[in-house]
Amino acid sequence: MLNERSLSVAPDCNDCPIRHRAVCARCESDELERLEQIKYYRKFEAGQSIIWAGDRMDFVGSVVSGIATLSQAMEDGRTQMVGLLLPSDFVGRPGRNTAAYDVVATTDVVMCCFRRSPFEDLMTRTPHIAQRLLEMTLDELDAAREWMLVLGRKTAREKIASLLSIIARRDATLNKRGAAAGPIVFDLPLTREAMADYLGLTLETVSRQISALKRDGVIQLEGKRHVTVPDMSRLMDEAGDDADGGLLV
Amino acid sequence: MLNERSLSVAPDCNDCPIRHRAVCARCESDELERLEQIKYYRKFEAGQSIIWAGDRMDFVGSVVSGIATLSQAMEDGRTQMVGLLLPSDFVGRPGRNTAAYDVVATTDVVMCCFRRSPFEDLMTRTPHIAQRLLEMTLDELDAAREWMLVLGRKTAREKIASLLSIIARRDATLNKRGAAAGPIVFDLPLTREAMADYLGLTLETVSRQISALKRDGVIQLEGKRHVTVPDMSRLMDEAGDDADGGLLV
DNA sequence: GCCGGGCTTTGACGCAGATCAACATAAGGC
DNA sequence: GCCTTATGTTGATCTGCGTCAAAGCCCGGC
Numbered sequence: 001m002l003n004e005r006s007l008s009v010a011p012d013c014n015d016c017p018i019r020h021r022a023v024c025a026r027c028e029s030d031e032l033e034r035l036e037q038i039k040y041y042r043k044f045e046a047g048q049s050i051i052w053a054g055d056r057m058d059f060v061g062s063v064v065s066g067i068a069t070l071s072q073a074m075e076d077g078r079t080q081m082v083g084l085l086l087p088s089d090f091v092g093r094p095g096r097n098t099a100a101y102d103v104v105a106t107t108d109v110v111m112c113c114f115r116r117s118p119f120e121d122l123m124t125r126t127p128h129i130a131q132r133l134l135e136m137t138l139d140e141l142d143a144a145r146e147w148m149l150v151l152g153r154k155t156a157r158e159k160i161a162s163l164l165s166i167i168a169r170r171d172a173t174l175n176k177r178g179a180a181a182g183p184i185v186f187d188l189p190l191t192r193e194a195m196a197d198y199l200g201l202t203l204e205t206v207s208r209q210i211s212a213l214k215r216d217g218v219i220q221l222e223g224k225r226h227v228t229v230p231d232m233s234r235l236m237d238e239a240g241d242d243a244d245g246g247l248l249v
Numbered sequence: 250m251l252n253e254r255s256l257s258v259a260p261d262c263n264d265c266p267i268r269h270r271a272v273c274a275r276c277e278s279d280e281l282e283r284l285e286q287i288k289y290y291r292k293f294e295a296g297q298s299i300i301w302a303g304d305r306m307d308f309v310g311s312v313v314s315g316i317a318t319l320s321q322a323m324e325d326g327r328t329q330m331v332g333l334l335l336p337s338d339f340v341g342r343p344g345r346n347t348a349a350y351d352v353v354a355t356t357d358v359v360m361c362c363f364r365r366s367p368f369e370d371l372m373t374r375t376p377h378i379a380q381r382l383l384e385m386t387l388d389e390l391d392a393a394r395e396w397m398l399v400l401g402r403k404t405a406r407e408k409i410a411s412l413l414s415i416i417a418r419r420d421a422t423l424n425k426r427g428a429a430a431g432p433i434v435f436d437l438p439l440t441r442e443a444m445a446d447y448l449g450l451t452l453e454t455v456s457r458q459i460s461a462l463k464r465d466g467v468i469q470l471e472g473k474r475h476v477t478v479p480d481m482s483r484l485m486d487e488a489g490d491d492a493d494g495g496l497l498v
Numbered sequence: 499g500c501c502g503g504g505c506t507t508t509g510a511c512g513c514a515g516a517t518c519a520a521c522a523t524a525a526g527g528c
Numbered sequence: 529g530c531c532t533t534a535t536g537t538t539g540a541t542c543t544g545c546g547t548c549a550a551a552g553c554c555c556g557g558c
Contacts, residue, residue: 072394074489078402082394093387100391127376134383138342141386142349144393145331149321151400152329152449156545192506200401202546207507224506224553240323405515441536454515456537473523473536500558507552516544522537528530 038118044068044105051091051103059113060092066109067189070101071197081198082144086170090136094120106189151200154240159199160209161238164219168229184229213238287367293317293354300340300352308362309341315358316438319350320446330447331393335419339385343369355438400449403489408448409458410487413468417478433478462487 041064044050050068051057063085070083070091082101085091091103097116123129150162171186188195192210196203213219218238220228229235290313293299299317300306312334319332319340331350334340340352343365372378399411420435437444441459445452462468467487469477478484 072398074398074402076489080398080401082397095384095387101394124376124380127373127379130376130379130383131373134379134386135344137383137386137390138344141390141393144390144397145321145350147397148331148393148400149323149329151397153323153327191504203506204508204547205545208545211507240325440534451516452536453517453538457515460537502555502557504555505553507550509550510548512545512547514544514546515542517542518540520537520539523535525532525534527532 035114035122038114038122040113042111042113044109044111046105046107048105049102050105050109050111051099051101053099053102055099057092057097057099058116060090060094060116060119061111061113062090063087064110064112066105066107068103068105068109069190069194069198070103072101079197080200081194082147083140084198090133092116094123094133106194156199156201156205156209157212157238158240159201160195160206160213161218161235162241163195163199164213164227164229165232165236165239165241168227168232168235184232186227188225188227284363284371287363287371289362291360291362293358293360295354295356295358297354298351299354299358299360300348300350302348302351304348306341306346306348307365309339309343309365309368310360310362311339312336313359313361315354315356317352317354317358318439318443318447319352321350328446329449330443332389333447339382341365343372343382355443405448405450405454405458406461406487407489408450409444409455409462410467410484411490412444412448413462413476413478414481414485414488414490417476417481417484433481435476437474437476 042061044066053072065087068085068091069081070085071079071081073079083089085103091111093100094116123133150159154162167188168184168186172184190198192203192206195201196206199206210219210221214221217230218235220230222228291310293315295315302321314336317334317340318330319334320328320330322328332338334352340360342349346365372382399408403411416437417433417435421433439447441452441455444450445455448455459468459470463470466479467484469479471477
């Protein structure tokens with residue numbers, strides 16, 4: 001049986017994150033085979049809508065590369081982002097056939113998809129898939145609740161610092177860099193408007209607060225998107241989090 | 250095999266909501282039996298803390314009666330509620346041994362608990378339990394995301410109307426009343442301060458907005474807590490939701 | 499080169515909701 | 529009865545962020 005530690009020895013597992021990261025890290029090889037038979041890839045361009053809320057949704061899948069956002073809108077246009085999909089994140093809900101949120105590709109995106117009903121069949125037959133999905137969903141729930149604190153109780157400056165912390169952290173884990181001491185460097189994958197939608201702010205406020213953090217030396221900016229964080233603990237301080245405690249995104 | 254429709258014919262299933270509402274509506278009877286063997290009840294008084302964030306957490310369970318809240322706090326005291334636990338709601342996370350949030354009994358509460366490790370063992374052996382928990386967790390995730398829109402983008406008045414809608418709706422389903430036309434009546438289970446913590450407001454603003462909704466005839470108040478909603482669709486209008494669309498709490 | 503359209507920054511001003519403060523009401527305890 | 533404490537209401541004032549507006553930057557097309 002495979003487990004997360006032994007993945008590197010399963011050579012043909014590397015082209016599809018679904019298998020080893022998202023869904024079935026612990027599946028028997030014949031289960032992997034069945035997953036393999038129903039999977040397919042889809043590509044989306046930056047800015048393209050992947051799913052509209054309310055649409056019929058006949059697949060589930062996970063992000064292979066690129067970044068997508070998950071958001072909901074009120075009739076008058078107010079928009080709140082409710083999730084940020086990075087590589088290995090899962091989209092779709094077994095047992096529901098319409099999408100609850102808009103999913104938009106922020107950069108070029110490749111997704112690994114499974115038609116929903118065969119996937120559901122497979123899930124009922126292979127307990128590990130349901131357990132892995134449960135684990136992932138609980139992580140997402142924790143992340144959502146962390147965001148509720150950000151949205152409900154933090155100031156604009158703290159919100160921006162929180163977002164930067166999270167992006168820095170996720171970027172570090174994606175690139176396999178540990179919690180290296182010293183400056184942290186990354187590119188913002190979102191426009192000011194997308195950040196505003198994530199944080200419940202306006203794009204003007206986002207811009208002003210980023211300028212303020214730059215002026216105060218908390219971050220350095222090169223161009224509009226390239227960020228250097230000279231002192232990560234300073235940034236987390238600005239975010240209002242206890243130093244080690246955890247943003248779980 | 251039992252299913253949700255056949256529960257009423259399983260006479261000894263009625264004293265523990267875990268079995269038929271929360272965890273294992275579709276379990277074989279011997280699985281029910283094993284759940285039965287590891288379950289126990291705990292009672293809490295109104296105002297009492299059930300769990301502190303960071304505590305060791307050696308059980309999972311579900312609310313049998315009463316109302317509890319799930320919240321997180323910053324060091325400076327700012328508090329955000331991230332969940333409202335009504336009867337049949339599940340608490341605890343298989344696979345994690347410390348609590349992530351404070352859980353507080355708002356009214357007197359009875360919980361049905363299972364020690365964590367035997368519950369986890371049972372879960373790996375009985376796929377339906379993991380699948381049922383996945384379903385419940387996905388519902389909670391939807392509710393959390395719905396709440397992110399409320400926190401991030403709604404005005405104080407809309408926030409209050411949203412909360413009242415949700416309480417009215419959950420109260421109706423708990424009491425098996427359908428979507429009866431005509432006035433809806435319920436008691437607020439939360440103090441003004443708890444509502445403020447739920448909505449990311451101050452208690453003064455909560456009080457003022459409730460007074461405003463009363464002045465404008467959207468609700469009627471008897472005492473501080475007893476609410477009558479003469480026209481539910483008017484209330485949902487005030488909440489800024491499309492009439493049928495869904496607050497999923 | 500010039501032009502046009504995203505994206506971003508910055509300024510001026512106004513308002514929704516926070517803050518500070520006083521008072522009202524109701525429930526226990528004695 | 530009175531006093532205390534928890535809870536809720538209302539008013540006056542302050543402020544952080546939204547709104548409106550103008551201009552800068554950068555890239556891609558022609």
